[in-house]
Amino acid sequence: MTTPGGLLLPLAVLIPFVGVMLGLALGGRNAQRAAMLTIVAGFGIAAVIGLTFVSAGQPITYVLGGWSPPLGIELRADALAVAMLAMVAVVIAGIGIYARADFATPEGAREARAPMLYWLLLLAVWGSLNLVFVSGDLFTLYVALELLTFAGVPLVCLDGKGETLRAALRYLVYALAGSVLYLLGAVLLYGECGTLDLALVAQRLRPGPVGWVALALMTAGLLAKTALFPLHLWLPPAHAGAPPAASAVLSALVVKGSFFIVVRLWFDVAPALPGLPAAQLLAGLGAAAILFGSVIALRQERLKLLIAYSTLAQIGYLFLMFPLAFDGNSGAFIHGDALTGGTLQAMAHATAKAAMFMTAGLLYKAYGHDRIADLGGAARSVPLSVLAFAVAGVALMGVLPSGAYLAKKLLLQAAQASAQWWWDWVLQVGGFLTTSYVVLVLAQAFRKPASGAAPPKAVPRLQAAAALVLALCSFALALAAIVGPVSDNLLGNPFAPKELAATLVTFAGGAVLAWGFGRRHADAAGGSLRRAMLAFASTLQRVDAVLRRWPVAGISLLALALLFGVAMRANASS
């Protein structure tokens, strides 16, 4: 059944693709103009969808061609989808403003390859993501997922250099393995339930071998596309090698598409199927991702690789909500505080990570390199960029009232309510680790410039402002969440002694970790504690290098599918 305002959903998907077609047909400078128009229109549609949803108070649905499921296809936007639609619209708008300076068609040229492609791909990513969020059946989700990959891969190799082409091919080939596993699972579910519609599958699917196998395969395949540890072989080179405006899209948005589908499957399609052991496994991978991603981020020489590894860690953070959202009484995953927290974390990460990659691009522009050790004096010479990085970093740490702060509070609350104290620890240590790499970069930026270093060039104000505004969005997110689904007693006074102490402890913990693990010029010097920490870090790096080899990553993918299946089976028999 189509609800009032239902037509907005197909529009949200179609408008970006119409923009792609227009840009392709008009070419050259007009591609950018078409993209700008589309961004304005798409932003408006996302806003209207949000308002319609809030005023109606129920999901918006649209039945394509008047054919209702099981034969027809329904588009559906619930609270989760509306939140993600809005987040993507904001981030795309921010990136669009930033990218105007980097991807303008050069004066005198009629058409340049990279700018033209960039604008088309940006819109294609947007349209595919919107389709992921609103699609109501398993196969449309598959098509959307593939579209997203096809739009994301060329973004990696926009500059056409050998290394980025290799990164793009790694990404594409590994993502294809993931999507074929997803498709296999979807076909199995169709065979079992005789429908692809998510709501109908949810009604008809009973716990049993087919359900376990299908869900395990789909989950493993989607994790490969999300690059959850240990399936991350493609992420660091792909995200660090792309141009900054493209890295921002890939890191902030593209990985959220497959993450969203995992959430859909576990919370809406088969909430009673996976059970707690599988969720613990999922969150365990997340915890490992936080540890590996953060520590290896601290060992990086270049800022963009540091941010790429930080994405790896933050993806891990997103999966911590699964065991916390499990309701022991009903034996199912429920929409509640933990899911709200996880969604807020995903949204906060999207805005903050986009801002971080943008500032990395600005620093590169100013200095001609992005070696962290040589960024001394940046705080004085490019203050707006460093401020944007700092704000984005603080937004990720979750120390001041921001999206990530509320997310952490909600998850901690859920961990206490469900008596899973170990996730409490993971969340706290994860906060320290996030703080550590932000502190490391800022400490370098505030140092005195090395004598004899070339003075940095000025960077466009507008670009820095776009990054700063996106970073600040995380704080606006907290306000929106308080007005909306989150009770406001979570948002304490940030200057109350207890909150202040927590903030200080997080910064102190982060500083200690940054001191211990951080890369410095004189790495050999230091006491026994520092040496022990460095030895630990290099062990993690070696393990990471092994895990990112092709055969190992391929076996990990299948092994994870197997483990998920076994965990679901074990849950059913216990």
Place this chain on the structure above:
Amino acid sequence: MSGVILFGLVACALVGVGLYGFIVNPQPLRKILAFNVVGSGVFLLCGVVARRGAAIGLGGDPVPQALLITGIVVAFSATALAVTVLLRLYEETESTTLAADTPPSTADAKRT
């Protein structure tokens, strides 16, 4: 052995062979081919599912066939994209290995 079981087993074998090839072959072109072999297995399974749905008396369930055709188009596009990137990679670097694990900008760092 009924046709449904036979085709089901063949589908399983194709998926298995494809996944094995995907893991052990270092060459990207072979990985892309392996992906296509797995894909064929999945599409065959789709056909089996359609036939099983025919138990209610129809000649065959048309929905999986529609999925199959769409799936083939998607797999074809994926293969085309992957082969294009592979060719470009060969033109740029004269090698097709995916194994080199150098972060992408060591090359830039050397250049500057």
